[in-house]
Amino acid sequence: MLLWGSCTEKSPISDNPNDSDPPGEVYVLPVVVHVMHNGEEIGTGTNLSVERIERQIEILNEDYRRKEGTRGYNEHPDGGDTRIEFVLARQDPDGNPTNGIVRHKLVIEDLPENIPNTEYEQYGYFSFWDSERYINIWTAPYPEDFANLLLGKATGPDSDLPGDSLFQKPFDGGAEGIIINWAHFGESDLEGGHNLGRTLTHEMGHYLGLLHTWGTNECETNDYCEDTPAVDSVVRNSEPYIGCNGEEVMIANYMNYTPDRVMNVFTNDQIDRMHYVLENSPRRTSLLTSPGKDEVK
Ligand SMILES: [Zn+2]
Numbered sequence: 001m002l003l004w005g006s007c008t009e010k011s012p013i014s015d016n017p018n019d020s021d022p023p024g025e026v027y028v029l030p031v032v033v034h035v036m037h038n039g040e041e042i043g044t045g046t047n048l049s050v051e052r053i054e055r056q057i058e059i060l061n062e063d064y065r066r067k068e069g070t071r072g073y074n075e076h077p078d079g080g081d082t083r084i085e086f087v088l089a090r091q092d093p094d095g096n097p098t099n100g101i102v103r104h105k106l107v108i109e110d111l112p113e114n115i116p117n118t119e120y121e122q123y124g125y126f127s128f129w130d131s132e133r134y135i136n137i138w139t140a141p142y143p144e145d146f147a148n149l150l151l152g153k154a155t156g157p158d159s160d161l162p163g164d165s166l167f168q169k170p171f172d173g174g175a176e177g178i179i180i181n182w183a184h185f186g187e188s189d190l191e192g193g194h195n196l197g198r199t200l201t202h203e204m205g206h207y208l209g210l211l212h213t214w215g216t217n218e219c220e221t222n223d224y225c226e227d228t229p230a231v232d233s234v235v236r237n238s239e240p241y242i243g244c245n246g247e248e249v250m251i252a253n254y255m256n257y258t259p260d261r262v263m264n265v266f267t268n269d270q271i272d273r274m275h276y277v278l279e280n281s282p283r284r285t286s287l288l289t290s291p292g293k294d295e296v297k
Contacts, residue, residue, distance in 0.1 A: 024083055025083065026083050026084075026085055027083060027084045027085070027275070027278050027288060028085050028086075028087060028288070028293055029084065029085070029086050029087070029135055029278075029287045029288070029290075029293075030086075030087055030088075030089045030090075030100070030133065030134050030135065030287065030290050030292035030293045031057065031086050031087070031088060031089065031100065031134065031135040031136075031137055032088075032089050032098075032100050032101075032102060032129045032134045032135070032136055032137065032292075033053050033057075033088070033100060033101050033102070033137045033138075033139065034102045034103075034104060034123065034126075034127040034128075034136065034137065034138045034139070035047060035048055035053070035101060035102065035103045035104070035139050035182075036104055036106040036123055036126070036127070036138055036139060036140060036141050037103060037104070037105055037106065037139075037141050037182075038105070038106065038141045039105045042103070045182075046139070046141035046182045047103065048139060048182060048185060048186065050099070050101060052185070052186040052187070052188075053088075053101055053185075053186065054088070055186050055187055055197070056185055056186035056187075056197050056200060057086055057087075057088055059071075059072070059186070059187070059196070059197035059198075059200075059201070060086050060197070060200055060201055060204065061085050061086060063198070063201045063254065063263075063264070063266075064081075064082045064084045064085065064086070064201070064204075064266070065081055065082070065083070065084075065085060066079065066080065066081040066082075066264075066266075071196065071261075071264060072264055073264065074252065074264040074265050076250075076252065076264075076265050076267075078227040078228075078250075078265070078267040078268060078269075079264075079265040079266065079267060079268075080266060080267065080268045080271050082266055082271045082274060083271075083275075084208070084274060084278070086135070086204075087100070087293055088100025088101065089129075089134055089292040089293070090292070090293060090294060090295050090296070091291055091292050091293075091294055091295070091296050092129070092292075093129050093130055093133065093134075093292075095291070095296060096296065097295070097296045102127050104126050104127045106123075106126065106141055108122070110126075111125060112125070116171060116174070118171075119138075119140065119153070119179055120155060120170060120174065120175045120176060120177065120179070121171065121174055121175050123138045123140070123175070123179065124136070124138075124174070124175025124176075124177075125175075128175045128177075129292075131170075131175075131176050131177065131283045132283050132286045132287075132290075133286065133287065133290040133291070133292050134287070134290065134292050135177060135178070135204075135207065135287065136175070136176065136177030136178070137177060137178045137179075137180065137200070138177065138178070138179050138180070139179075139180055139181075139182040139185045140179050140180065140181055140182060141182055142181050142182065142183070144183065146181060146183070147181065147183040147184070147190060147191075147192065148190075148191075148192040148193075148194060150181055151180070151181055151184050151194055151199045152178065152179055152180040152181060152184065152199045152200070152202070152203045153168065153178070153179050153203065154168070154177070154178040154179070154203040154204070154206040154207045155167065155168045155169060155170050155176040155177065155178075155206075155207065156168060156169065156206055156207065156209065157207070157208065157209050157277045157281040157282075157283070157284050158281055158282055158283075159209060159276070159277055159280060159281045160280075161209055161224070161273060161276060161277070162221070162224045163211050163215065163221070163223070163224045166211055166215075166216065167206065168206075176283070177207070178200065178203045178204060178206075178207055179203075180199055180200055180203065181199070184199040185197070185199070185200065192259075193238070193258075193259025193260060193261065193262075194259065194260050195260060196260035196261060197260070198254065198260035198263050199260075201254050201263070202254050202255060202256075202263075205254055205255050205266070205270070205274070208273075208274040208277050208278065208284065209273045209274055209276065209277035209281070210223070210255050210270050210273060210274065211223040211224065211255065212234070212235075212255050212256070212257075213225075213228045213229075213231055213235055213249075213250065213253050213255050213256055214231045214232060214233055214234055214235060217232050217233055217234075218232050219231075219232050219243075219244035219245065222244075223255065224273070225267060225269035225270050225273065226269055227267040227268055227269045227270075228250055228253055228255075228267050228269065228270065229243055229244070229245075229247040229248060229249055229250050230243060230244035230245060230247065231243030231244060231249045232244055234257055235249055235251060235253075235256035235257060235258060236256070236257045236258060237249075237251060237258065238251065238258055238259050238261075238262045239251070250265065250267075252264050252265045253265050253266070253267070253270075254266055255270070
């Protein structure tokens with residue numbers, strides 16, 4: 001929006017592009033997708049197409065920005081726009097141009113014996129970018145019968161937030177990030193409730209400091225968010241039901257195991273936790289100034 005001054009000949013003109021932005025900072029985070037595949041052609045099986053990866057990042061942004069006209073929109077009184085956005089990296093760790101996608105044929109026998117037995121360390125041995133500057137996402141080439149059984153996992157931040165000890169933590173200086181079963185990455189015609197790209201929305205929530213809405217399966221402290229109704233066991237249902245204290249469970253929350261089509265809410269308290277992590281946690285706050293977001297000049 002251009003703001004014209006009035007009356008004087010040399011009216012000041014604001015050409016500040018931020019004038020028409022909604023109030024509040026937008027946090028922009030660079031991601032790299034490491035496609036760990038079985039050697040298929042690009043666009044076949046575990047070697048996911050560029051289009052499917054780009055659409056997944058678009059879905060992530062629809063959900064985190066609560067974009068109108070998308071599945072990520074909600075009008076829940078406690079729901080909010082996280083003001084967090086994600087971009088596929090434009091610059092790799094060496095300063096070269098990239099589309100933010102790395103492909104690696106996974107041959108697990110190639111792992112040296114000294115690599116710790118976690119998937120983060122194993123995939124990270126083959127492909128990992130500095131987590132000070134990038135959010136690492138690996139698509140895992142699990143067998144097809146893992147679909148709907150093993151969806152994804154994520155390491156959590158280092159923080160002084162309540163519930164911090166519940167996160168999976170990386171080894172000191174080790175690989176960290178998000179692992180998504182390739183079958184659940186992006187949109188697909190996969191059978192079952194997890195084919196609309198919300199597995200990444202959920203796992204990114206963990207990476208940025210959110211717990212499951214049921215916490216440690218008790219009504220008292222729960223997920224340390226006042227505006228997510230307490231519930232004392234895993235939430236999978238797609239129909240409303242009653243949790244702790246006679247309150248209706250928020251089945252639409254992204255931090256449940258409910259089907260993708262049901263989810264569309266991050267609450268304001270959840271958003272506060274993510275903002276706190278982005279402003280305070282090592283290897284999260286540094287993402288905000290990462291050159292990985294910028295085009296190579
Ligand atoms: Zn989870």
